Amino acid sequence: MRVLVTGGSGYVGSHAVRELVAAGHEVIIYDNLSTGNRKLSDGFELIEGDIADGEKLAPALDRVDAVMHFAACAYVGESVANPRKYFKNNVESALKLMDAVLKSKVRKFIFSSTNSIYGIPQVLPITEDSPKDPINPYGATKLFFEHVLQAYSASHGLRYAALRYFNAAGAHASGLIGEVHDPETHLIPLVFKAVLGKIPPLKVFGHDLPTPDGTCIRDYIHVSDLGEAHVKALEYLANGGESVSLNLGTGKGTSVKEIMDSFERLTGIPVPHELAPPRAGDPPALFANATKAKEVLGWTAKRDLDEILTSAWKWQQRLEAANYQL
Numbered sequence: 001m002r003v004l005v006t007g008g009s010g011y012v013g014s015h016a017v018r019e020l021v022a023a024g025h026e027v028i029i030y031d032n033l034s035t036g037n038r039k040l041s042d043g044f045e046l047i048e049g050d051i052a053d054g055e056k057l058a059p060a061l062d063r064v065d066a067v068m069h070f071a072a073c074a075y076v077g078e079s080v081a082n083p084r085k086y087f088k089n090n091v092e093s094a095l096k097l098m099d100a101v102l103k104s105k106v107r108k109f110i111f112s113s114t115n116s117i118y119g120i121p122q123v124l125p126i127t128e129d130s131p132k133d134p135i136n137p138y139g140a141t142k143l144f145f146e147h148v149l150q151a152y153s154a155s156h157g158l159r160y161a162a163l164r165y166f167n168a169a170g171a172h173a174s175g176l177i178g179e180v181h182d183p184e185t186h187l188i189p190l191v192f193k194a195v196l197g198k199i200p201p202l203k204v205f206g207h208d209l210p211t212p213d214g215t216c217i218r219d220y221i222h223v224s225d226l227g228e229a230h231v232k233a234l235e236y237l238a239n240g241g242e243s244v245s246l247n248l249g250t251g252k253g254t255s256v257k258e259i260m261d262s263f264e265r266l267t268g269i270p271v272p273h274e275l276a277p278p279r280a281g282d283p284p285a286l287f288a289n290a291t292k293a294k295e296v297l298g299w300t301a302k303r304d305l306d307e308i309l310t311s312a313w314k315w316q317q318r319l320e321a322a323n324y325q326l
């Protein structure tokens with residue numbers, strides 16, 4: 001199949017593109033390069049454009065069978081400081097994308113949703129039916145767009161997969177692509193930056209939390225596992241599958257301390273860190289129940305924490321050697 005990949009020059013999208021091609025599909029990347037990087041699309045057709053630009057989208061949509069929509073603003077903290085930016089891009093512009101899709105023949109749509117739609121869970125692990133009560137504008141925009149998909153699916157014959165990622169991490173096995181966010185807010189790249197002396201010692205927010213070692217627990221999922229799930233979701237929809245919302249996680253929580261300990265075990269390098277109070281609104285633990293994705297797509301995460309850390313560290317060292325110039 002041919003797929004239009006919005007946000008394919010970003011972190012998760014660029015990995016999904018490679019999994020699609022590895023599975024025999026064709027891709028056209030559509031990206032405005034606002035947070036993405038042209039280098040991550042090397043070797044692929046890239047249309048430089050904004051998802052709000054229906055005129056630019058129309059001819060691209062005529063050439064594809066499905067859309068994968070990764071393009072969004074995706075910093076939780078920034079969404080609190082500047083919610084307008086988030087509602088504008090993740091909702092208003094995304095609605096324009098949907099207008100263009102509905103004007104085309106494309107009726108298969110895969111959306112990058114997030115565990116942020118659940119807010120602070122009352123019960124763990126989080127299932128797809130857990131209450132949805134986002135605690136930041138980012139999560140609210142993503143939940144809003146899921147409602148859009150639900151409604152359009154009922155009225156316009158669209159079929160969609162809303163894939164709710166937990167914490168994307170790791171890098172491609174080739175070592176050629178990986179995470180480059182500026183500012184960096186994700187734990188694993190921050191661990192590396194602290195090790196490399198690029199930032200002060202890592203701040204470990206919360207050390208006497210109600211978790212086994214007192215530090216914060218999250219569900220880290222390898223970005224190539226996410227990519228593979230997108231391929232399965234595409235094939236599921238192509239085979240007539242009904243619209244569906246799925247958690248994409250490993251089902252296993254990993255603490256900040258476990259990440260630092262694993263990094264030291266793998267590399268022999270201790271992670272410089274200091275303990276800090278927990279951040280407001282940061283739940284002590286979040287992890288997925290990922291059984292529905294297994295039932296519906298036959299997908300489970302294959303890569304473990306060691307593979308996440310090893311691949312991401314390899315990528316970080318490449319970035320460092322290139323002085324962060326891709």
Ligand SMILES: NC(=O)c1ccc[n+]([C@@H]2O[C@H](COP(=O)([O-])OP(=O)(O)OC[C@H]3O[C@@H](n4cnc5c(N)ncnc54)[C@H](O)[C@@H]3O)[C@@H](O)[C@H]2O)c1
Binds near residue numbers: 009032035168
């Ligand atoms: N990284 C994670 O841990 C994570 C977790 C849950 C959900 N997500 C979601 O996955 C998606 C990808 O996240 P990421 O970490 O790869 O982010 P990213 O910033 O690396 O990628 C986003 C891409 O979208 C492009 N883009 C943004 N707005 C656009 C617009 N209006 N028109 C065209 N292109 C535009 C950017 O240039 C960038 O290439 C996002 O929708 C994000 O909300 C990410």
